[in-house]
Amino acid sequence: MSVDAATVRRIAHLARIAVSEDEVPHLQGELNAMLAFVEQLSEVNVEGVEPMTSVTPMQMKKRQDVVNDGEIADDIVANAPATEGHFFLVPKVVE
Amino acid sequence: MTDLTSLTLAEARKGLADKTFTSLELTDAHLTAIEAARVLNAFVMETPDQARAMAREADSRIAKGDAGPLAGIPLGIKDLFATRGVRTTACSKILGNFVPTYESTVTSQLWRDGAVMLGKLNNDEFAMGSSNETSCFGPVGNPWRRDGSNTTLVPGGSSGGSASAVAALLCMGATATDTGGSIRQPAAFTATVGIKPTYGRCSRWGIVAFASSLDQAGPIARSVRDAAMLLRSMAGHDPKDTTSVDIPVPDYEAAIGKSVKGMKIGIPREYRLDGMPAEIEKLWQAGADWLKSAGAELVEVSLPHTKYALPAYYIVAPAEASSNLARYDGVRYGLREPAKNIIELYENTRAEGFGAEVKRRVMIGTYVLSAGYYDAYYLRAQKVRTLIKKDFEDCFAKGVDAILTPATPSAAFGIGEKGGADPVEMYLNDIFTVTVNMAGLPGIAVPAGKDAQGLPLGLQLIGRPFDEETLFSLGEVIEQAAGRFTPARWW
Numbered sequence: 048m049s050v051d052a053a054t055v056r057r058i059a060h061l062a063r064i065a066v067s068e069d070e071v072p073h074l075q076g077e078l079n080a081m082l083a084f085v086e087q088l089s090e091v092n093v094e095g096v097e098p099m100t101s102v103t104p105m106q107m108k109k110r111q112d113v114v115n116d117g118e119i120a121d122d123i124v125a126n127a128p129a130t131e132g133h134f135f136l137v138p139k140v141v142e
Numbered sequence: 143m144t145d146l147t148s149l150t151l152a153e154a155r156k157g158l159a160d161k162t163f164t165s166l167e168l169t170d171a172h173l174t175a176i177e178a179a180r181v182l183n184a185f186v187m188e189t190p191d192q193a194r195a196m197a198r199e200a201d202s203r204i205a206k207g208d209a210g211p212l213a214g215i216p217l218g219i220k221d222l223f224a225t226r227g228v229r230t231t232a233c234s235k236i237l238g239n240f241v242p243t244y245e246s247t248v249t250s251q252l253w254r255d256g257a258v259m260l261g262k263l264n265n266d267e268f269a270m271g272s273s274n275e276t277s278c279f280g281p282v283g284n285p286w287r288r289d290g291s292n293t294t295l296v297p298g299g300s301s302g303g304s305a306s307a308v309a310a311l312l313c314m315g316a317t318a319t320d321t322g323g324s325i326r327q328p329a330a331f332t333a334t335v336g337i338k339p340t341y342g343r344c345s346r347w348g349i350v351a352f353a354s355s356l357d358q359a360g361p362i363a364r365s366v367r368d369a370a371m372l373l374r375s376m377a378g379h380d381p382k383d384t385t386s387v388d389i390p391v392p393d394y395e396a397a398i399g400k401s402v403k404g405m406k407i408g409i410p411r412e413y414r415l416d417g418m419p420a421e422i423e424k425l426w427q428a429g430a431d432w433l434k435s436a437g438a439e440l441v442e443v444s445l446p447h448t449k450y451a452l453p454a455y456y457i458v459a460p461a462e463a464s465s466n467l468a469r470y471d472g473v474r475y476g477l478r479e480p481a482k483n484i485i486e487l488y489e490n491t492r493a494e495g496f497g498a499e500v501k502r503r504v505m506i507g508t509y510v511l512s513a514g515y516y517d518a519y520y521l522r523a524q525k526v527r528t529l530i531k532k533d534f535e536d537c538f539a540k541g542v543d544a545i546l547t548p549a550t551p552s553a554a555f556g557i558g559e560k561g562g563a564d565p566v567e568m569y570l571n572d573i574f575t576v577t578v579n580m581a582g583l584p585g586i587a588v589p590a591g592k593d594a595q596g597l598p599l600g601l602q603l604i605g606r607p608f609d610e611e612t613l614f615s616l617g618e619v620i621e622q623a624a625g626r627f628t629p630a631r632w633w
Contacts, residue, residue, distance in 0.1 A: 050509070062464060062508040064501055065493035074505070077565055081506050084566045085453040091526050098524035099531065102355060102582030103342045103607065108384045122243040126475035135473050140484050
């Protein structure tokens with residue numbers, strides 16, 4: 048399988064990465080090189096094989112459903128590029 | 143007094159305990175070495191004041207007889223580990239001037255045991271790379287150069303700063319992380335020892351995530367014993383990481399010098415690649431001979447799905463990365479690019495903040511997880527991963543204690559030499575190491591010799607899950623036979 052220029056633009060948008068028109072051919076070439084490389088997996092017989100979900104066989108640990116953290120709003124917003132009080136600021140989302 | 147930077151961690155521990163020198167003296171010696179080695183670009187942030195304060199604290203605890211196992215030992219920390227109050231960037235522009243308000247579990251355990259932080263070490267951006275050339279702080283120089291050449295070579299990656307700093311005697315050991323070979327490949331390129339423990343052995347909490355089902359922390363050190371000492375402090379159960387395993391951490395150092403007599407060592411035939419340099423083949427044979435003289439039994443084994451590990455990795459790892467890196471949105475931390483609306487804010491920030499390799503992987507990951515392609519790519523890759531793991535399980539079920547392979551398909555190469563035209567060329571560096579991540583197993587890289595141009599080469603030992611001790615015992619045999627290697631200083 049390979050991707051065309053329109054697909055590159057669609058993936059970039061899905062990945063939320065702005066891509067200029069002159070970057071598209073280069074990205075298309077690189078993505079297709081990677082896709083060509085992984086193509087060899089299609090020759091493996093995977094019939095009846097379970098997909099891996101956990102590399103170490105272990106029971107999923109569960110935490111107590113209790114409050115064990117919080118009251119650290121200052122810490123949470125400490126690295127934000129734009130804040131007001133304890134809120135993150137973003138451009139207007141809803142018209 | 144001998145140069146304090148040339149000691150191993152084990153020797154420094156003894157010197158501190160005997161009061162031959164203080165941690166402050168040991169720390170200052172390393173801070174001076176770091177300053178003189180800035181051309182290597184191994185450190186992206188030096189923290190001398192914090193280092194001296196931690197050293198003084200260690201000295202007073204040593205004086206009181208209340209010293210932890212790493213008391214007063216100066217270390218470097220890969221910039222992927224969150225360090226409270228000290229800028230942590232994953233060497234990406236998108237994290238900008240991020241200063242964590244918390245400490246990663248692994249580093250907090252090192253400080254608990256008395257270690258001293260010298261600063262933060264360079265790495266490939268978000269640990270994506272095999273040469274440390276994708277860092278937003280620029281490439282790292284390998285202290286090793288080809289005989290008679292002054293071309294600067296890469297130290298490998300992604301833990302290139304860690305490997306370079308340890309090899310150049312700028313720190314006594316370093317933290318590192320390994321998703322596809324990022325501890326073992328740079329260790330092999332710099333004649334240092336690097337171990338990626340079993341998945342779940344070290345907590346991932348507070349480490350910038352790349353591919354969560356593959357990422358593991360581990361040390362890069364000057365000797366096998368030093369690596370054992372560091373791993374003991376780094377490992378352990380952490381309730382904050384649900385994949386961290388609640389089993390006791392053994393005293394890894396006790397495994398050093400233990401007899402390997404009667405151990406069964408597998409030599410996997412699929413690792414004998416066409417076109418593999420003769421000197422790597424020779425080194426592999428030498429490693430087998432050393433283990434044999436130490437009483438181990440060598441058996442040929444088969445890991446039939448080996449060739450599929452790297453392609454499967456380049457689906458699984460980018461898929462997980464595309465999900466993990468979705469958090470860099472320009473809203474909560476890090477870089478933010480101006481925009482008219484929120485979608486543009488995300489798109490502009492990520493276009494500006496991510497480097498080319500990261501963008502490529504996020505995009506491929508987005509593609510393989512997108513509607514209509516999930517089954518063909520991601521699900522198939524996860525099935526292949528099951529088969530890769532089963533290959534190892536079958537091998538261990540036949541009584542094999544560990545597997546011996548080369549660590550890398552070549553020695554270090556020059557900056558800008560690889561991956562320019564085709565990203566896959568760079569990816570092939572991890573061909574011997576990536577299987578271990580896919581199967582969640584422990585793997586250690588130990589220096590074993592040099593190539594014809596005088597560059598270091600390493601061997602890899604792969605162990606059963608949570609049997610790092612066997613790797614330390616076997617690694618010690620190789621180190622004793624091969625000796626240790628130090629680069630000639632040119633910086």
